[in-house]
Amino acid sequence: MTGQAIACRLCGSTDLRSFLDLGATPPCELFLTAETAEQREDTFPLHVRVCGSCLLAQLPPLITPEDTFEEYAYFSSFSSSWVEHARRFVGDAVERAGLTPESFVVEVASNDGYLLQHVVERGIRCLGVEPSVNVGEAAREKGVPTLTAFLTPETGAAVRAEHGPAQLVCGNNVFAHIPDVVGFAQGLRAMVADDGWVSIEVQHLLTLVERNQFDTIYHEHFQYYTLLTGQRALAAGGLTLVDVELLDTHGGSIRMWARPDAVAGEPSETVREVLAAEEKAGLHTAEGHDGFAESVSTIRDDLMSFLIDARRRGKSVVGYGAPGKGNTLLNYCGIRPDLLSYTVDRNPYKHGRFTPGTRIPIHAPERIAEDRPDYVLVLPWNLRAELTEQLSYVREWGGQLVFPIPSLEVV
Template sequence: MIAHCRSCGAPLTQTVCNLGLSPISNAFIKPEDTGAGEMYFPLKACACENCWLVQLESGPSSDAHFHDDYLYFSSFSASWLDHAHRYVEAVTARLKLTSSSKVVEVASNDGYLLQYFVKAGIPALGIEPTRSTAAAARLKGVETREMFFGRETARVIADSGWTVDLLLGNNVLAHVPDINDFVAGMPIVLKPNGIVTLEFPHLLNLIAENQFDTIYHEHYSYLSMIALTPIFARHGLRVFDIEQLSTHGGSLRVYLCHTAASYLQTPTVQRILNAEQTAGLDTPQRFASFAKGVTATKRQLLTFLIDAKERGKSIAGYGAAAKGNTLLNYCGIRSDMIDFVVDKNPAKQGRLLPGSRIPVRSPAEVGLSRPDYLLILPWNIQDEVMADMADIRTWGGQFVVPIPTLRVIS
């Protein structure tokens, strides 16, 4: 059976990266469930040769990821909170938002961002399907509705009085299985002169920087402006500005409006499209060559870990992140190579990583165990991690960063 493109419906024939079978990246294992089996799913990314949307060929439904026991809480990253705060200040000034404005965030998680609008007296509503994070958002004073976003729920939101000046979504567009339904909901809740901002990791960086570990089942799509422009146009939206961000290994923040709105397009929009075309993101040859870097990284990391263990060295990991679980499972790394992983999120501590079954502990365990190497799995926040864990240098410990190529940092 041939899979078809989530955007245009064309058959998917171009493989970008095949990472084999993998468990769901955020399906952490409770201690009482260690005797149970795990579900593994194909993890294969393909490119549509008609519209060039990169996407998973197949995978579990969104209900398998976003549920009552969802464990990703945005507020545990200090750098991400700072990023959100700066965005709120900038967009409030740019759009002249006031107490008479309305803001909705899709995939609002634990209120990490909307809390700053609330503190500024700007009415804000979060749309979040996971009960655990929605409850955390309400504790911050953020009104939150537990639902997935699409055409039908957008009508419900609009009919309840929430047509908005600003609709935003950070790192959600890649997470939706039906990208057309999701985008189609946007103009329904948007005022005639309202804007949408969407942030997402840029496919250009994923390919150029060998960021294959950002491929996991929660990410149904891997996004470029080449692929997104026709999707937006299909649903009455157009991009009028783009900002390039350093977050998540290199992201875009796109500004959208109704097709007929008066916002002028900035030169950055065409510049990004030109850069993608120059990089070959609309050619099969560029995607075909990507897999070579993936396998090279796997060999580098395994060689390092095996050599370190042969020399009697101890190795711990930092960050029970989804991208880390992709890396560990693709490389076949288990607790015989990495003793444990630490994470700030108490909800993850005491559990085991999916697939690899490596135990997750508190960051304090690093100071107690004094590992020779600390493998930074969320490499996108490596500066934050190295600052937090700087004490490892007192016993001669070193940091290891696996992406885009393996580096050992003293």
């Protein structure tokens, strides 16, 4: 299938073929208040296509980053494992990039300061570039200097002019969120020192496919990267991929290390190994992406069968978490409050609100212990180890946890 009117945002080709069509859903982070839950919602197609030329998997930019990020519901610090992941990254980056108190570090999409707080603790000068006003303010309250802006080539040049070149520019889980891939890469290059380092962490399309992680597809994720397409995107900004790390975060991510072309040198052996694994999985051809949609249908069928059976048996089922990925799952499967009476979340911003599209009420986590449900459907399955421990008390009344991905599991 070819999308004739749509052009690839990396290479400009119009040779785009269907990869996964999840129907039409509302933006996943636009949680509803009691008032807006009674009003209509805008929905947009959630149809991923793969470019036949450069192989970038992508959604059309039907919503703008401004729609999503000027006030944002996601605060990184509510996941203790994610904050610890950031702390370890800072330690590793200090060593790799040779950072000292005289260095300068920039994080793009710095959220509430969850990462740069560790840089501040080390006495290293830093700046967060964060478009969301509300989470950026939370970062400043932690003592993390934060610029409220989207990264563009112009923003990058302005940061460099005011603060000097950065020895390290990092961006965790932002590379998928920007529709102007080339402009973003140019913005990174504008900020980084000519002998500096760029670190980009993003979910890996290889694990997304292998582990059926379709719920990480939503409108604010404009593209889905293999290492090959990530390498091509960085190259568009004058950055050469030199190393990669495979991470467990978000169900399987890659951390790409790049440097300005002139100082980059040859890529590491790990880069060659990961590229070979992608090629073996078929992801270095457009046709190799076929078949994923069928696997996704199986996930939906199994989860719906479980929920319908539980209802028929008079069992109570509630959710844990209200992440963006959960809203893709709920909307694609057509899950409503008759099958999932409510979900809970640690983020107070979401309490008293409703999930977009499916209108499932969101409560504080304490509600689970009060109600003692038979099953708890875990929506942020990527935090499985952390949440299994947090929810261990569910065993007290014989309750069970349900993980829908990579395949239905009741534990």
